[in-house]
Amino acid sequence: xxxxxxxxxxxxxxxxxxxxxxxxxxxxxxxxxxxxxxxxxxxxxxxxxxxxxxxxxxxxxxxxxxxxxxxxxxxxxxxxxxxxxxxxxxxxxxxxxxxxxxxxxxxxxxxxxxxxxxxxxxxxxxxxxxxxxxxxxxxxxxxxxxxxxxxxxxxxxxxxxxxxxxxxxxxxxxxxxxxxxxxxxxxxxxxxxxxxxxxxxxxxxxxxxxxxxxxxxxxxxxxxxxxxxxxxxxxxxxxxxxxxxxxxxxxxxxxxxxxxxxxxxxxxxxxxxxxxxxxxxxxxxxxxxxxxxxxxxxxxxxxxxxx
Amino acid sequence: xxxxxxxxxxxxxxxxxxxxxxxxxxxxxxxxxxxxxxxxxxxxxxxxxxxxxxxxxxxxxxxxxxxxxxxxxxxxxxxxxxxxxxxxxxxxxxxxxxxxxxxxxxxxxxxxxxxxxxxxxxxxxxxxxxxxxxxxxxxxxxxxxxxxxxxxxxxxxxxxxxxxxxxxxxxxxxxxxxxxxxxxxxxxxxxxxxxxxxxxxxxxxxxxxxxxxxxxxxxxxxxxxxxxxxxxxxxxxxxxx
Numbered sequence: 442x443x444x445x446x447x448x449x450x451x452x453x454x455x456x457x458x459x460x461x462x463x464x465x466x467x468x469x470x471x472x473x474x475x476x477x478x479x480x481x482x483x484x485x486x487x488x489x490x491x492x493x494x495x496x497x498x499x500x501x502x503x504x505x506x507x508x509x510x511x512x513x514x515x516x517x518x519x520x521x522x523x524x525x526x527x528x529x530x531x532x533x534x535x536x537x538x539x540x541x542x543x544x545x546x547x548x549x550x551x552x553x554x555x556x557x558x559x560x561x562x563x564x565x566x567x568x569x570x571x572x573x574x575x576x577x578x579x580x581x582x583x584x585x586x587x588x589x590x591x592x593x594x595x596x597x598x599x600x601x602x603x604x605x606x607x608x609x610x611x612x613x614x615x616x617x618x619x620x621x622x623x624x625x626x627x628x629x630x631x632x633x634x635x636x637x638x639x640x641x642x643x644x645x646x647x648x649x650x651x652x653x654x655x656x657x658x659x660x661x662x663x664x665x666x667x668x669x670x671x672x673x674x675x676x677x678x679x680x681x682x683x684x685x686x687x688x689x690x691x692x693x694x695x696x697x698x699x700x701x702x703x704x705x706x707x708x709x710x711x712x713x714x715x716x717x718x719x720x721x722x723x724x725x726x727x728x729x730x731x732x733x734x735x736x737x738x739x740x741x742x743x744x745x746x747x748x
Numbered sequence: 749x750x751x752x753x754x755x756x757x758x759x760x761x762x763x764x765x766x767x768x769x770x771x772x773x774x775x776x777x778x779x780x781x782x783x784x785x786x787x788x789x790x791x792x793x794x795x796x797x798x799x800x801x802x803x804x805x806x807x808x809x810x811x812x813x814x815x816x817x818x819x820x821x822x823x824x825x826x827x828x829x830x831x832x833x834x835x836x837x838x839x840x841x842x843x844x845x846x847x848x849x850x851x852x853x854x855x856x857x858x859x860x861x862x863x864x865x866x867x868x869x870x871x872x873x874x875x876x877x878x879x880x881x882x883x884x885x886x887x888x889x890x891x892x893x894x895x896x897x898x899x900x901x902x903x904x905x906x907x908x909x910x911x912x913x914x915x916x917x918x919x920x921x922x923x924x925x926x927x928x929x930x931x932x933x934x935x936x937x938x939x940x941x942x943x944x945x946x947x948x949x950x951x952x953x954x955x956x957x958x959x960x961x962x963x964x965x966x967x968x969x970x971x972x973x974x975x976x977x978x979x980x981x982x983x984x985x986x987x988x989x
Contacts, residue, residue: 451869458866656852662810663915664839665867667832 455669462673466649467680474681477638477645481685481734482692484634485727489693491627492723498620511579511590514605517545524575527599531577534593536586541578548573574604635734642681642738646674650742675739682735686728693723761785761821762919762950763809768818770804770974778804780974781818786952788918791945793961794954795985796971802954805971806923809952810842811835823918840868843912843920843949847927849904851896851911858883858892861910868915882910885947886940902933906940913944920944922953926960934960958985 467474513531515524524542531540543551549571556563581590587608594606650657660670697720763786770779779801786792794802807813808820811827820827823841830838851860861882865875883889886906896904905925912920922941926934938953938960945951955961961968962984970978970987978987 450871454866454869454872655850659850659852659863659911660867662839662844663864663867663911664836664841666836666869669867669869 455672459669459672459676462653463676463680466653466673466677469652470645470648473645473648477641477681477738478684478688480638480641481681481731482688484631484638484734485685485689485731486692487634488631488730489689489723489727491631492726493719495624495627496719496722498623502616502620510581511587511594511606511608513577513579513594513603514574514607515576515602516604517574519575519602521575523602527602528577530597530599531579531594534590534597536582536590536593538580538582541580543576543578545571545573545575548576635730638734639738639741642678642735643742645681646678646739646742649674649677671743674743675736678735678737678739678742679732680735681738682731682733683728685735686731689727689731690724693727760787762788762790762823763952764819764821765805765808766819768808768815768820770801770808770813771816777974779808779815779971782971782974782976783818784969784976784979786919786950788950789945789948790967791942791951792953792967792969793964793985794952794969794971795956795961796977799973800971801974802971803923804974806844806921806954809919809921810844811838836868840915841918843909843915843917845905845908845912845920845922845925847924849896849901849908849928851904851907853896856893856895857888857899857907857910860896860907861914864911864914878914878916879910882914885913885944886910900933901929902936905929905933905937909937909940909944913949917949919950919952922951922955924955925953926955926957931959938964961985 515527519527521544528540528542531537549565552573553563553565556565579590579594581587591606591608594600594603657670763784765782765784768779768782769777771777782801782805794805796802804813808815808827809822811822811830815828818828822838825834825838825841827838852863855863858879862875862879865878870878880889883892886909888903888906888910891899891903896907899907905928909920909922909925920941925941926937929937934957941951941953942964965982965984967981968978968983968985969976980987
């Protein structure tokens with residue numbers, strides 16, 4: 442028999458015996474296994490929720506970023522032909538991507554559409570004159586430049602034509618602050634749960650080691666290598682992680698429709714076409730985190746115990 | 749297989765200790781400056797009162813302990829400088845039998861014996877043949893499918909001996925093998941150990957049983973207070989004169 446074939450069959454026997462020892466260990470310490478799997482599942486649910494919420498926040502933030510712009514309202518005394526000449530001056534300001542002229546009529550039309558969408562009565566027909574001013578919606582190269590562009594607007598020669606300049610700086614800063622805080626809180630919760638999971642997995646594997654201490658002592662004295670002694674316990678940790686991940690994904694699968702609706706309500710801007718990518722990312726993260734925590738828990742339990 | 753660098757020493761000696769000491773961090777010396785050699789095929793008793801250092805010596809031979817000074821060579825392995833990964837290879841060359849048998853209660857006699865080879869990755873056909881042979885040597889072929897709880901103390905110890913020799917070791921260490929057995933069964937176990945010795949296996953028996961040692965008149969290695977106080981051939985349990 443060639444050495445290669447021999448080592449392959451050696452590996453096969455190692456895996457077969459380790460899997461059977463791991464299965465025995467898990468069923469013998471049923472209570473610890475259930476506790477570890479339940480905690481693992483809870484942690485992975487928190488992780489998956491955090492990832493979904495983060496994706497929503499990211500989408501909201503990037504939507505808000507794309508919408509952050511400076512709006513310069515024109516005085517009613519400025520004629521439409523004068524207003525059109527200002528466009529060149531605005532677009533010359535550093536950081537401005539483009540300026541769109543919104544006439545007073547356009548503004549009124551848009552206002553009517555919004556009222557209709559909200560289901561509110563349109564009372565504008567009662568007005569004799571259009572109360573809305575014409576404006577320039579100014580798109581920026583970089584949303585963080587709102588302040589600089591607003592300052593630029595104040596310094597051009599046509600500055601006296603503006604009745605009011607509104608920049609989206611405050612909105613952008615608020616959104617960044619809120620999402621930043623939520624990210625940190627989410628991270629702390631996920632880390633906290635991960636530590637709890639590690640503690641429970643370590644406990645479960647230690648119980649398994651204790652239950653098999655006679656067998657381990659004999660394995661050591663007859664010359665079983667460290668891999669043969671350790672592998673069953675690492676497999677037990679991986680099995681707990683895999684079970685937690687599968688249960689989490691199963692629950693999320695059932696809830697996915699409701700989650701989609703909640704997300705849509707919560708972040709009206711979440712693009713629907715990203716949900717498949719998001720589901721893939723969440724599934725991968727849950728599986729990797731489950732297996733990683735299971736294996737890490739097993740390795741921590743084994744540290745210094747089976748030398 | 750193990751690193752050639754760790755395979756050293758006199759090929760005729762299975763155990764070779766040179767100036768070996770074991771001192772614990774507390775300052776207690778469990779073994780002090782012990783030198784001894786056991787040749788291939790020998791049968792020796794290790795005697796001494798509790799705390800004499802017998803368990804420490806056995807711990808050194810199976811590399812459960814490391815000496816704080818001196819050199820330990822067992823079955824060609826330089827135990828004092830053996831890396832962790834090589835320890836299993838050393839232990840596959842040594843069989844160990846304990847006073848309390850240490851059998852796995854959920855496994856049959858055959859499974860207990862085969863276990864020693866299975867967990868070292870031995871081919872199933874080899875495991876099966878070696879297990880049959882070991883059970884034949886200890887006279888338990890007919891009880892192979894029994895569980896340890898269905899056996900007498902003597903039969904349990906025979907199972908433990910079968911497990912210790914199934915890997916065809918160079919050295920068999922028996923640590924108080926008759927401590928839990930009545931005198932008649934003790935003699936049966938000693939006869940079995942001598943049979944195994946006649947098959948070419950070097951046997952070292954740590955015991956308190958003065959009748960057995962004195963009657964068998966074999967080499968006696970005596971420890972007391974961690975020191976080697978006697979090493980005599982064809983000796984009795986107590987030193988004569």
